[in-house]
Each structure stands twice: as structure tokens, then as C-alpha cells.
Amino acid sequence: MNLRQALDFCSVAHRDDWVRLPGERPATAIIAGLFDAGAAEPRTSILTGHTIAVYEPDPRLSLVWPVPDDDPRDERDRATPEWLENEEHDWKHSRDGWAVVLLDGAPIWQELISYLDWGSGVGGHVAYFEPRFADSGTRSSIEGWNASKWSIDLARLINTFSASGDFGNFDPTQRVVPNPSDIHPVDAERRAY
Numbered sequence: 001m002n003l004r005q006a007l008d009f010c011s012v013a014h015r016d017d018w019v020r021l022p023g024e025r026p027a028t029a030i031i032a033g034l035f036d037a038g039a040a041e042p043r044t045s046i047l048t049g050h051t052i053a054v055y056e057p058d059p060r061l062s063l064v065w066p067v068p069d070d071d072p073r074d075e076r077d078r079a080t081p082e083w084l085e086n087e088e089h090d091w092k093h094s095r096d097g098w099a100v101v102l103l104d105g106a107p108i109w110q111e112l113i114s115y116l117d118w119g120s121g122v123g124g125h126v127a128y129f130e131p132r133f134a135d136s137g138t139r140s141s142i143e144g145w146n147a148s149k150w151s152i153d154l155a156r157l158i159n160t161f162s163a164s165g166d167f168g169n170f171d172p173t174q175r176v177v178p179n180p181s182d183i184h185p186v187d188a189e190r191r192a193y
Contacts, residue, residue, distance in 0.1 A: 001058065001060075001061070001103070003108060003109070003186055004184065004186050006061055006101060006103060006108060006109075007101065007109055007150065007184070007185055007186065009055055009058075009061060010063060010099075010101055010109075010150075010153075010154050010157060011150070011153040011154065011157055012153050012156035012157045012160065013153070014055075014157070015157055015160045017055055017056050017057055018053045018054070018055055018056065018063070018157065018160075018161075019053060019054050019056050020051060020052070020053050020161045021051075021052040021053065021054060021062075049064035049065050049066055049067045049097075049098075049100065050065065050066055050162075051064065051065055051158075051161060051162055052064045053161060060103055060104045061101070061102070061103055062101075062102045062103075062105075063099060063100070063101055063102070063157075063158075064099075064100050064102065065097060065098070065099040065100070065113065065125070065158055065162075066095070066097025066098065066099065066113065066115060066125070067097055067098040067099075067100050067110075068097050068098075080094055081094055081114070081129065082131070082142065083129050083131075083145050083172075083176050084116075087172050087175070087176070088172075088175070089118065089170050089172065090118070091116045091117065091118055091172075092117050092118060092119035093115075093116070093117040093119070094114050094115070094116055094117075095114065095115045095117075096112060096113070096114050096115075096128065097112075097113060097114075097115065098110045098111065098112055098113070099111045099113050099125075099154055099155075099158060109185065111127075111128075111151050111154055111185070112128035113125045113126065113127060113128055113151075113154070113155050113158065114126050114127075114128055114129075116167075116172070118165070118170065120165070121164055121165040122164060122165030122166055122167055122170060123163065123164045123165065123167060124155075124159045124162070124163030124164065124167030124168075124171060125155045125158045125159055125162065125163070126152075126155050126171065126172065126173050126176075127147040127148070127151035127152045127154070127155045127173065127177075128147070128151070129145040129146065129147050129176055129177060130145065130146045130147065131144075131145060131146075132144045132145060132146045144177075145176050145177050146177060146180070146181060147173070147177045147180050147181070148180055148181045148182075148183060148184075148185060148188065149180045149181065149182055150184060150185050151185070152173055152177070152180055155173070159171075
């Protein structure tokens with residue numbers, strides 16, 4: 001299995017092939033030890049998340065989410081995202097976290113996702129929406145929001161296990177990103193360099 005194939009399995013189209021690991025602790029607290037090379041002093045940190053799912057046709061492939069991003073070096077604004085300001089529904093909270101794809105317990109990909117909570121038993125994950133700027137590139141010139149079809153599909157797969165209430169009827173993805181990018185995440189990452 002190559003990276004592209006592994007990521008292609010992380011899709012709502014393969015939802016019947018994924019099995020949620022029963023229970024929460026201890027498995028979600030002992031996924032993998034990671035070397036944090038960016039820290040002042042290198043250290044091993046534990047990759048923890050709330051939920052684990054295993055790809056039944058090849059159980060070497062698994063997915064853990066949401067892995068909190070509590071790195072103090074992270075400069076990303078932790079307030080309500082701008083795209084929620086114009087959203088027709090009144091979401092109470094938005095929390096970012098990572099969905100981490102593992103092969104044989106080692107991370108092979110990570111994707112930032114957001115959990116939206118309406119506060120009344122309705123909540124679920126969406127892809128992390130990136131701003132799309134006008135040609136001037138200034139922050140005041142946001143024209144809309146971008147996400148890849150793959151990241152949207154990943155969030156939908158995760159929601160088959162962890163969305164609550166009637167989230168599918170209120171998921172803002174189609175309204176916020178009516179034309180998602182077709183680029184595969186591997187190709188997008190290669191283009192970034």
C-alpha cells in the first residue's frame with residue numbers, strides 16, 4: 001500500500017470498511033510516541049485522540065481524531081473562525097484538532113479538522129477551511145473559502161462515527177465551500193514546495 005492508496009481509503013466512500021475501536025481509554029492514550037523536533041529540548045510526546053477507527057480490509061491502516069493541537073508555538077488564531085461569522089446557523093463552539101492517519105501505528109498523514117458544536121446535541125466535524133484571497137493578497141480581501149474534496153470526505157468519514165444529533169442537515173461545508181479543490185493531498189503537498 002502506498003501513501004496515495006492509504007489516503008484514498010480515508011473517505012466516506014469506504015465508510016463500511018472502517019470499524020471504530022470500542023471504548024476510549026487506554027488505546028486512545030497510547031497510540032504512538034512521537035519525537036518533537038521543534039521543541040526547545042527534543043522530547044517524545046504521546047499522540048492522543050478521542051476516537052480510533054481501523055480499516056478492516058487492512059488493519060495496519062488506522063485513523064485517530066481529534067488530536068488536540070496544544071503546541072504553544074502555534075500562532076493560529078483560536079477564536080471563532082471568520083467563515084462562521086456569516087454562517088446561517090448559530091454555532092456555539094468551534095474547536096480545531098488533527099485527524100491523523102496511521103500505518104502500523106506510525107503517522108503517515110495529518111489533516112486539520114474543526115469540530116462544530118451547536119450546543120443542543122448537534123455537532124460534527126468539517127474540513128479546516130482556508131481563506132481564498134483576492135489578487136491583492138491582503139487579509140481584507142478574502143473572497144471565499146477553500147478546502148479539498150479529500151479533506152471534506154475525510155471529515156464526512158469521521159462524522160459517520162462521531163457526529164451527533166442532526167449534524168448532516170446543518171453541515172455548513174456545501175455553503176462555505178461550494179467548489180472544493182480536486183487536488184489529491186499528496187499532490188497539494190508536493191506543489192507546496
